[in-house]
Amino acid sequence: MSDLHVTRLGDHGSPVVFCHGLFGQGRNWTQIGKALAADHRVTLVDMPNHGRSAWTDRIDLVAMADAIVATLDEPTALVGHSMGGKVAMLAALRHPELVSRLCVVDVAPVAYRESDEFGRFIDAMLAIDLGALTSRADADAALAEAVPDPGVRAFLLQSLRREGDAWGWMSNLQVLRRDLGAIRGWPDDVAGTYDGPVLWIGGGASRYVRDEHRAAMEALFPRVRRATVKGAGHWVHSQEPAIVTELLTRFLAD
Known part of the structure; x- marks a missing residue:
């Protein structure tokens, strides 16, 4: 897999790599990364098919995990949200x-049931006529029916970039749409355990981390500790950055 685009923060301390979720970019973790950079060498990664990293012809969580590991040259703490959390678990x-x-932030090592939500988001993004687009506000209005939450729309629109007079998506939407099943899934042939320390952060209002997932998590990660952020949804680190920063600060200092 092609090289990944990374942003580095901090010049001393132990290394920490952040892996974002679907539709995201490494910069989604900038606020928390900067807070940790006083004591750690932080790397924010644009995952394959996102941001400024290369596009591929298919989505493969294992290949993505190996691509992350290829950026490591020493034992490193991995932090991953959603799709990035699955990639980080597989890397470990x-x-x-x-x-x-x-x-691992708001995801479990399980195959999730099919949902129309993310597919609906992508369909709405693909339906925008980029050639006729005159402003980001027009794109926001075009997404409003399919994506009623303004915070989610703002997040999705971070991937809309203008170069000169041309607008384009930084996410490989066609492939992501086709391979959503791979992102929702979990490889069948995962073997062994990771015996290092694991912090499992979930949003209290999210459906992605449930009590029923605990057995699968503990089977693969026997030293897991779970923390639930009350009131937060799936994008825990965006909704409650101070709480997530505090949790990570303590975890990385143990």
């Missing part, structure tokens, strides 16, 4: 010698 399971500790 496949290359435990290079993962010093793991933080």
Whole structure:
């Protein structure tokens, strides 16, 4: 897989790599990354098919995990949200010698049931006539019916970039739409355990981390500790950055 675009913050301390979720970019973690950079060497990664990283012809969580590991040259703490959390878990399971500790944010090592939500988001994004687009506000209005939450729309529109007079999406929407099943899924042939420390952060109002997922998590990550952020939804780190920063600060200092 092609090289990944990264942003580095901080010049001393232990290394920490952040893996964002679907539709995101490394910069989604900038606020928290900057807060940790006083004591850690922080790397914010644009995942494949997102941001400024290369596009591929298919979505493969294992290949993405190996691409993240290829950026590591010493044991490193991995932090991953949603899709990035699955990638970080697979990286730890496949290359435990290079993962010093793991933080998984609002996702579990399970195959989720099919949902129309993300597919609806992508369909609405693809339906925008970029050639006729005159402003970001027009794009926001075009998404309003399919994506009624203004915060989610703002997040999705971070991937809309203008270069000269041309607008384009920084996410590989066609492939992401086709391969949503791979992102929702979990590889069948995952073996072994990761025996390092694991922090599992979930949003109290999110459906992605439930009590029924605990057995699957503990089977693969026996040293897992769970923290629930009350009132937060799936994008926990965006909704409650101060709480997530505090949780990570303590976890990385243990």
